Amino acid sequence: MTQADLTGVPETALWTLHHRAAEAARPDTVLPDPHAVQLVAELEFPFEERLGTVRPWVAQAIALRALGFDRVVRDFLALHPDGTVIALGEGLETQFWRVDNGSVRWVSVDLAGPLALRERVLPHGPRQRLIACDVRATTWLAHVDASRGVLVTAQGLLMYLQRAQAIGLLAACAGAFPGGTMVFDTVSRRFSARTRAGAKGPGGHRLPAMSWGMDASERHQLHTVHPAVTEVTDVPLPAGRGLVGYLAPRAGTLPLLRGDRPLITRLRFGADPRPGETPPPARRSAPDTHH
Numbered sequence: 001m002t003q004a005d006l007t008g009v010p011e012t013a014l015w016t017l018h019h020r021a022a023e024a025a026r027p028d029t030v031l032p033d034p035h036a037v038q039l040v041a042e043l044e045f046p047f048e049e050r051l052g053t054v055r056p057w058v059a060q061a062i063a064l065r066a067l068g069f070d071r072v073v074r075d076f077l078a079l080h081p082d083g084t085v086i087a088l089g090e091g092l093e094t095q096f097w098r099v100d101n102g103s104v105r106w107v108s109v110d111l112a113g114p115l116a117l118r119e120r121v122l123p124h125g126p127r128q129r130l131i132a133c134d135v136r137a138t139t140w141l142a143h144v145d146a147s148r149g150v151l152v153t154a155q156g157l158l159m160y161l162q163r164a165q166a167i168g169l170l171a172a173c174a175g176a177f178p179g180g181t182m183v184f185d186t187v188s189r190r191f192s193a194r195t196r197a198g199a200k201g202p203g204g205h206r207l208p209a210m211s212w213g214m215d216a217s218e219r220h221q222l223h224t225v226h227p228a229v230t231e232v233t234d235v236p237l238p239a240g241r242g243l244v245g246y247l248a249p250r251a252g253t254l255p256l257l258r259g260d261r262p263l264i265t266r267l268r269f270g271a272d273p274r275p276g277e278t279p280p281p282a283r284r285s286a287p288d289t290h291h
C-alpha cells in the first residue's frame with residue numbers, strides 16, 4: 001500500500017481516478033482500465049470519507065470524458081505514431097496504458113506532490129517522462145521534443161486556473177508547437193460560480209473552486225488567443241450506457257443542457273509561425289525532470 005497524501009486541488013486527481021476506477025470495475029464498463037482499478041486498490045486513502053460517494057452516473061460521465069480524450073489521442077497517433085503527447089495536470093490518469101501504440105512519447109506535467117505520487121505508484125517506462133512544474137510558469141515548454149508532432153492534453157485542469165492564466169497557457173502552446181494540437185475541457189460559467197460559492201458535488205463533498213468557466217457560446221473567441229490558432233472545434237462526448245450515455249453526445253442539442261454544460265475543445269495550430277511571431281516564453285527556472 002502507498003499512502004496518498006494529496007490535499008487541495010491536487011487531491012482532485014484522486015477524485016477522478018476513483019470515478020474512472022469505479023466505472024472500469026463494472027462488467028459493462030464504457031472505459032476498461034485495469035491500471036486504474038489496481039491503483040485504487042493499492043492506494044492508502046480514505047476515498048469516500050474525503051471525496052464523497054461515487055455516484056455511478058458521475059463515474060460514467062468522468063469515464064466518457066476520458067474516452068473522449070482517448071479518441072483525440074488515438075487520432076493523433078494514427079497520423080504521428082511516434083509523436084509526443086504532453087499531458088498537463090496528468091495527476092494519476094492511466095491514459096498512457098489505455099492508448100499506448102508502442103512508439104508514442106509521453107510527457108506528464110503536474111505539480112511536484114502529485115507527480116511524485118504518480119512516479120511511485122505507476123510503472124513508467126523509457127518513453128515516458130515526468131516534469132514537475134506549475135503549468136502557469138510554462139517552463140516545461142522548453143523541455144519538450146516537438147520534432148515528431150505534438151498533442152497537448154489538459155483533462156480536468158484549466159478550470160482550476162484563472163481565466164487569464166488559462167488563456168495564456170493556450171496561447172503559449174499555440175506559439176510553441178506549430179502544427180500541433182491541443183485538447184482540453186472546461187466547465188460552464190454557472191458551474192464555475194457554484195463551486196466558487198462553496199457548492200457540494202453529487203457525492204456530497206465540497207468541490208474546490210473552479211475559477212474559469214466558459215460557455216459554448218463563447219468558445220469561438222478562442223480563435224483570437226494567438227494568431228497560430230487555426231481551428232477551434234467541439235469534441236463531443238462519446239455515447240455510453242443508459243440515459244447518461246444517451247444524453248452525453250447530444251448535450252449540445254438539448255435546450256436544458258446546451259448553454260450550461262462541460263465542453264471538450266480541440267485547437268489546431270498552424271504549421272508556420274507568422275513572421276515576427278513571439279517565440280515561446282523563456283525558461284524562468286529549470287523544473288524537476290525525471291526519466
Ligand SMILES: C[S@@+](CC[C@H](N)C(=O)[O-])C[C@H]1O[C@@H](n2cnc3c(N)ncnc32)[C@H](O)[C@@H]1O
Pocket residue numbers: 009010011012013016017088089090091092093109110111114133134135136154155156157160
Ligand atoms: C482534476 S485533476 C485531473 C487529473 C487528470 N488529468 C485526470 O483527468 O484524472 C487536476 C490535476 O491538475 C493538477 N494541477 C492543478 N493546477 C496545476 C498547475 N497550476 N500546474 C500543474 N498541475 C496542476 C493537479 O495537481 C491535478 O493532478
